[in-house]
Amino acid sequence: MENKKMNIVFFPHSVNYGLAGTNRLQNIIYFLKKEGAGTVANIALVDEPIVPGNENPPFLTDYKEIAYGPSVFNFLKHIFQTGFHLYKFRKKDSRNLIYFYGEVDIKNFFFVTWGRMLGYRVVIDIVEDLEAIQKFKSFKNKLKYKSAIFFRKRLDRYADGFTVVSSHLEKKIRLNFPDRPVFFLPVTINKYLLDDHPDGRPAKPLTIFYSGSFNEKDGLPYLLGAAGELKQAGYAFRILLSGKGTDAEMQAFREIVQRAGLEEQVRYLGFLDRDEYIRILSSAADVLCMTRINSAYANAGFPFKLGEFLATGKPVIASTVGDVPKYLSADDAYLVAPESIAEIRAALIAIVSDPKKAVQVGLNGKRAAMKYFDHENYAGPLKEFFEKQINS
Known part of the structure; x- marks a missing residue:
């Protein structure tokens, strides 16, 4: 068991397309691979298909984009597809971990439960205080967050550990789930992927x-x-x-x-x-x-x-x-x-x-x-944190 490498499935956020969350996950993946952590996969649940041809990004071992909309048929189909790919991406010769970015809510909690039944350990990345949200964009958005708040209070049923992005969230998660380990992972940058620019004074205009x-x-x-x-x-x-x-x-x-x-x-x-x-x-x-x-x-x-x-x-x-x-x-x-x-x-x-x-x-x-914020400062400790959750 000790010699087995990790197999980490990033779920349900896309690591191939998106804004800040995607960049955060890409930084984690880049340095996990640099540390020789093992294989990395992504099951991305999206409103509608995004990646042409559903091609596998070069930095992933396995990739599957699954659309749960816009039709009822797609929603029903995505339940079976997601469950199947959690099974398919599990590797028998590795230690399997789901790294969950996003909110456990009414749409996805059963996938986390299924993953745990398959033998995955689960680490959830906490980047928002859901109880601080006062305004909602729509009734659908409100339902999503209200269900996420319900599950947030019960995350010890789904998570073996947490990563958090701020000191406020670290304090709150440690208070609510004292028996679950927490890793402080602030916003990070990948200095190898940022272009240097010649230092100079601001231009006019x-x-x-x-x-x-x-x-x-x-x-x-x-x-x-x-x-x-x-x-x-x-x-x-x-x-x-x-x-x-x-x-x-x-x-x-x-x-x-x-x-x-x-x-x-x-x-x-x-x-x-x-x-x-x-x-x-x-x-x-x-x-x-x-x-x-x-x-x-x-x-x-x-x-x-x-x-x-x-x-x-x-x-x-x-x-x-x-x-x-x-x-x-x-x-x-x-x-x-x-x-x-x-x-x-x-x-x-x-x-x-x-x-x-x-x-x-x-x-x-x-x-x-x-x-x-240099992710390289966190890469080794984060890899060790994942390994501890898998071996605990």
Whole structure:
């Protein structure tokens, strides 16, 4: 048993397509393979088919994308497909582990139960405080989260261990499940996959970059409000925005841009693939913005994009939510109070007015990113954590 390698099945989030969660999982996989941890598979449950031809990504041993929508037939079919592939991807000559990213809810709890019956150990990655969510996008979304809260209180029935992304979540999980081991895994970066850029002063006109969701928690209206005041003061700049939102969120975004008179300054890039996203970070952007609001939900987690923003060595504007002040000082980033248009505006003006200092702040931020968020620092201990759960 001791000589057997691990076989880790990432489930149910796609490691091949997505936003922050996908990047987190890809970092874990990259370094697990670098550590020689064994084989890695992914069963991705998606609304509708995404990957053309359902091809196996090169960094995975096995891959299966299973659509549970949009039809009832697909939903029923995905139950049998998922159960079958959990059985198929299990390796008799290995120690099998499910790494569960997402929420155990009414749609998937039986798959976790089935996996445990097949002999898998289960580690669940906790990245959100579900009880802090106050608003829901739809009745379907509300049902999903309410069921997830029900199962969150009973996760010791499904999990052999946990990874957590913030100190708030670590404290909460340890309190609720004292007999389950917890591994603190903050947002991480893969320095080998990030492009270096020549250190230089912010360009004129300044290019401001925002990436993420367009919902309330990420505070985009405050960034746009600050940009509107910057324009009125006569500053030249442009704003590049990437990510996605619901139809209602995108309509609200367009209305804010129009009210602020930023139609000429704002360019919406849509959802970027990984290569294009890195290119924008590395070459097109001068200042990177993370402007989360002061909500219980925002303070409970941690903004995934912040690590990569800092790793570029460019100046970063970051709101002081959650664990951010634990890692960064005013020497490492332009820290602003959440929901403060005035402080975001002042930070942007400071970057334009003192480009030499902006360069130094960016370099300090990069050093902080390498110190706290370099996944290589966590790779060995995380592999050992997985091995302990399998052997316990």
